[in-house]
Amino acid sequence: SYIFYMAQKEQLSGRIFDLKVLKRILVFVKPYKIRFGLIVLLTVLMGALAPIKPYLVKITIDDYILIGNWDGLAQIILVLVVAVLFQALIQLIHTYQSGWLGQHIVRDIRIQVFEHIMSMRLKFYDKTPIGRLVTRNISDIETLSNIFTQGLANIIGDLLQIIFILIVMLVLDWRLTLVSLSVLPILIIGTYVFKEKIKKAFNEVRNAVSNLNTFVQEHISGMTIVQIFNSEEREYEKFKDINKEHRQAHIKTVLYFSLYFPLADIVSAAGTGLVVWYGARHALDGEIALGTIIAFIMYLSMFFRPIRTLADRFNTLQLGIVSSDRIIKLLDNQEHIQHEGTFVPQTIKGDLCFEHVWFAYNEEEYVLKDISFDVKQGQSVAIVGATGAGKSSIVNLLNKFYEIQKGDIYIDGRNLETYDLSALRQHIGLVLQDVFLFSDSILENITLHNPDISLKKVQEAAELVGAWEFINRLPDGLYYNVQERGATLSVGQRQLISFVRAMVYDPQILILDEATSSVDSETEALIQRATEKMMQGRTSIVIAHRLATIRQADKIIVLDKGQIKEVGTHEQLLAKKGFYYDLHQMQYQNVAAN
Numbered sequence: 001s002y003i004f005y006m007a008q009k010e011q012l013s014g015r016i017f018d019l020k021v022l023k024r025i026l027v028f029v030k031p032y033k034i035r036f037g038l039i040v041l042l043t044v045l046m047g048a049l050a051p052i053k054p055y056l057v058k059i060t061i062d063d064y065i066l067i068g069n070w071d072g073l074a075q076i077i078l079v080l081v082v083a084v085l086f087q088a089l090i091q092l093i094h095t096y097q098s099g100w101l102g103q104h105i106v107r108d109i110r111i112q113v114f115e116h117i118m119s120m121r122l123k124f125y126d127k128t129p130i131g132r133l134v135t136r137n138i139s140d141i142e143t144l145s146n147i148f149t150q151g152l153a154n155i156i157g158d159l160l161q162i163i164f165i166l167i168v169m170l171v172l173d174w175r176l177t178l179v180s181l182s183v184l185p186i187l188i189i190g191t192y193v194f195k196e197k198i199k200k201a202f203n204e205v206r207n208a209v210s211n212l213n214t215f216v217q218e219h220i221s222g223m224t225i226v227q228i229f230n231s232e233e234r235e236y237e238k239f240k241d242i243n244k245e246h247r248q249a250h251i252k253t254v255l256y257f258s259l260y261f262p263l264a265d266i267v268s269a270a271g272t273g274l275v276v277w278y279g280a281r282h283a284l285d286g287e288i289a290l291g292t293i294i295a296f297i298m299y300l301s302m303f304f305r306p307i308r309t310l311a312d313r314f315n316t317l318q319l320g321i322v323s324s325d326r327i328i329k330l331l332d333n334q335e336h337i338q339h340e341g342t343f344v345p346q347t348i349k350g351d352l353c354f355e356h357v358w359f360a361y362n363e364e365e366y367v368l369k370d371i372s373f374d375v376k377q378g379q380s381v382a383i384v385g386a387t388g389a390g391k392s393s394i395v396n397l398l399n400k401f402y403e404i405q406k407g408d409i410y411i412d413g414r415n416l417e418t419y420d421l422s423a424l425r426q427h428i429g430l431v432l433q434d435v436f437l438f439s440d441s442i443l444e445n446i447t448l449h450n451p452d453i454s455l456k457k458v459q460e461a462a463e464l465v466g467a468w469e470f471i472n473r474l475p476d477g478l479y480y481n482v483q484e485r486g487a488t489l490s491v492g493q494r495q496l497i498s499f500v501r502a503m504v505y506d507p508q509i510l511i512l513d514e515a516t517s518s519v520d521s522e523t524e525a526l527i528q529r530a531t532e533k534m535m536q537g538r539t540s541i542v543i544a545h546r547l548a549t550i551r552q553a554d555k556i557i558v559l560d561k562g563q564i565k566e567v568g569t570h571e572q573l574l575a576k577k578g579f580y581y582d583l584h585q586m587q588y589q590n591v592a593a594n
């Protein structure tokens with residue numbers, strides 16, 4: 001499918017190492033530069049301390065044990081123990097500080113990304129899959145943290161350890177160093193091949209995980225459709241195929257690891273064998289001390305260990321860079337409202353005016369064409385028309401979810417573009433046909449965690465709408481958890497809660513977007529009585545599918561294909577016998593037929 005294709009394209013993109021991306025990510029380190037400096041210092045110190053233990057073992061053997069200096073042996077062993085404990089302490093501090101830094105950077109980036117996502121206009125969400133945004137805010141940021149906790153610092157530490165050990169080995173005996181490292185080219189070649197193979201395999205794994213998550217999420221959400229059409233067996237077979245790809249991708253990584261690490265162990269053992277063979281021959285001649293041979297065996301183990309893990313660490317770093325690149329591209333996306341004003345009204349009267357408004361979701365495909373109408377303070381206006389006529393688009397523009405291409409919109413005589421966005425929306429109450437409820441209590445779904453809304457105000461709004469009676473019957477009343485998307489409530493109950501949610505803010509402009517089209521006749525009658533109370537003293541725009549609900553509107557606007565065809569009261573439009581009359585007759589016939 002298209003989603004899977006995009007997932008594959010996305011997973012396989014990105015360069016192995018991008019300094020520009022890394023530089024951008026390091027900006028997030030700025031608030032923690034002291035800790036970052038400490039981590040760098042500890043990394044260098046760990047690399048410098050790495051050769052000390054084998055060197056102290058060499059001194060212990062050559063200068064104390066072999067010559068029988070038992071008095072000084074206890075002292076050198078004490079020095080060795082102190083060195084080991086100090087090294088362990090540095091390692092502990094380094095590991096904790098790296099983890100602390102990584103998690104704080106993750107927190108900061110996640111907050112910034114989420115704040116950025118919330119500030120985007122709706123056009124951005126129209127073309128961006130929600131799953132991709134979830135991945136950016138969770139999985140990609142978690143992968144990014146590995147740059148600081150497992151990638152960059154550890155790579156630098158490993159490289160420093162290799163350099164310091166190599167220097168000490170050369171100082172101790174350059175001939176023994178060359179002999180022991182003669183097998184190193186084999187490991188270098190093997191590491192390079194492994195790095196390339198495992199990078200590709202990890203990309204396949206991430207792609208398979210993405211496909212698996214997408215499939216499971218879609219099919220759990222759409223389980224009703226799957227069961228209605230008896231498609232369980234077919235979808236089960238599809239899931240098995242996707243799961244098989246996931247398994248095979250993981251097995252491929254297991255295969256590469258199972259080949260590489262034994263190879264690294266063999267090379268390391270070969271180097272150790274060469275040290276023993278060459279060192280023993282020259283030890284008999286007195287050219288190489290026994291302590292030096294033992295120190296070299298320890299050094300080789302410490303030398304080859306980071307080389308074995310470097311490929312994996314570079315892959316971790318690369319995955320972090322790729323994830324960072326995606327996050328940066330999201331943060332660089334500036335699809336915000338372009339013309340947000342600064343005017344903050346304490347209150348508004350509710351006079352509305354559309355003047356020659358043209359609007360398109362996609363370039364020149366206009367869904368509203370030369371729309372002009374006005375609504376006076378306290379008036380109720382209904383907008384009717386067939387599906388796709390442009391009714392909801394008018395609501396979207398008034399709330400500034402989208403921006404118009406041509407024309408002007410005025411509230412109280414001021415251009416909409418001059419209003420502060422947050423202040424504007426505070427005075428507009430919107431009730432949609434598709435009610436979204438969070439997995440939380442009824443109270444929090446009404447107040448949306450706004451501490452300024454009191455329980456008294458919630459109760460008054462619920463009583464006004466007619467929702468207080470059913471809320472009181474629920475086990476915990478206002479504190480009843482509605483579960484995901486309000487699954488434990490009926491459609492009518494969810495709609496009533498959305499009415500309460502709009503009314504607790506006491507808006508001067510009330511917009512009802514087909515708010516009664518999904519409820520039963522009894523609930524509709526209840527809501528109709530409530531809306532009449534809600535609309536008193538407020539400017540109201542009602543987008544209606546059922547014409548019977550808008551007979552009392554002060555003005556009815558009839559839209560067709562994005563254009564205003566008729567304007568008038570219910571009686572005036574029926575008398576014209578035009579578009580509105582045809583819609584009315586069609587609905588009347590449908591009701592009569594039922």
